[in-house]
Amino acid sequence: MSQAFHTWMKNKQLECEIALANLLPQITVLPERLHEAMRYAAMDGGKRVRPLLVFAAGHLFNAPADMLLRAACAVELIHAYSLVHDDMPCMDDDALRRGKPTVHIKYDEATALLVGDALQAQAFQVLSEGDGDAVAKLSMVRLLAQASGSVGMCGGQAIDLASVGLALDRIQLEQMHRLKTGALLRASVLLGAMSGKKLDEKELQALDAYAAAIGLAFQVVDDVLDATADSATLGKTAGKDAADNKPTYVSLLGLSASKQLAEQLRCDAHDAVEVFGNQAQLLRDLADLVVQRQA
């Protein structure tokens, strides 16, 4: 990772953190406990890969800062809500997330349910407020809703749950991940770019190919890390997918072929954004980050 990219990343992560702190209701606002739990779920979290994708794609077309920051926060709020619900006992039943107790452990199940629900609403609120062209923003709302819903992220979760203990083949596994994590990663890339301009068919195809490659790479690397890293490094329970008898790329292809696949997808992502030239350097760096991360 270049020093310039590292500095950019740290700046954007901080910018996103500050914006979320400002956009989420203060903990002095009624109901205080819900607002405290929403911040617990959304703040100080993870690598902010989705916001980084928004910023990097926005850089392609010099998107205005306010729209970009709102799009970045919106995708992160959707991601945060999905983690809260995903960790609940009726779903993955996980007690640890980003090295901290999950929301239903720290608070309670009912609060976790409401935190997720409220964070989703907050995402659409954040995206629909602020400056910017109404036509563009409305299509961004539409895109985020599609990517989050039953033919996007939620649909992927449903397929994931239904597939526990089943012998999915590679095509089925890919289809599940394309919805479960891929849809929101794609939305992040497209929302960033759409903040800058109305995309033509060629741009949309290039960004779709990039998003498909890093979306899949993200999951392959997740599976590799789940099989090789420890819980302390991951900040969540390691080896959980295997223990839950969930199909993974490692169980399907083996460790070595999974690593090769991730590297291939990294190259695919680079190729996809060739058309944007130098302006796409941040997207290339992010593809490297997704594949080469250690947690």
Added chain:
Amino acid sequence: MSQAFHTWMKNKQLECEIALANLLPQITVLPERLHEAMRYAAMDGGKRVRPLLVFAAGHLFNAPADMLLRAACAVELIHAYSLVHDDMPCMDDDALRRGKPTVHIKYDEATALLVGDALQAQAFQVLSEGDGDAVAKLSMVRLLAQASGSVGMCGGQAIDLASVGLALDRIQLEQMHRLKTGALLRASVLLGAMSGKKLDEKELQALDAYAAAIGLAFQVVDDVLDATADSATLGKTAGKDAADNKPTYVSLLGLSASKQLAEQLRCDAHDAVEVFGNQAQLLRDLADLVVQRQA
């Protein structure tokens, strides 16, 4: 209830049912079980009070049909999602809704969680698609998000949960209901009106007063029915609030004073929309419906 109003109501309920059937993903679309469960939760349900409010308020300003229908479906999808999550074991733990098994009973808890999440996303998708002025639609998205989130419906749920077993006074009880059910009823009225025109301060105030009155009336009547009707009539478990030791208007004011309050609020609602003259007849009829309903 006049015959004309009854006919209007039946027509609008049917229109809403057909629109929901068209807007929700077909059950042949992957993931099939999730889409089946979403339809189970959202279709063939209740009196559609919120859509009726949208249509009645839209009638004030001759709002275009497509925008109005989308707004009606959006509020109903939010309402449907909130019922699914509210019925879950970690919330109210209810097995019966509209005379049928609740979603987590009919399917399972994980599916109920995802159905609610996906219906919420669907609401924002429905509202952001279709014809109509983008500026107006974007402010409608914003309003619906605020009304659904942590300072609206979700916030009301959180206060409700926190108040079980507590001796709330009348002001606290009102505050809770203003968020829990009032926020979405208010949004229904405003979204209907906003589909027709950008509201001026005077119109907004009148509609706010109307919405506040029927929102509160709705809850008072709910409490009266919960204390007096049987489960078969209600289509849900009767006497549950008292059994759960939840504060209600009946426990606070007694049955007779609660009925008087509902009647007073009905008159307040009528007074509030006086300014709109004959065009507000549907809103007046709806206020009567809310107060005089038997289930």
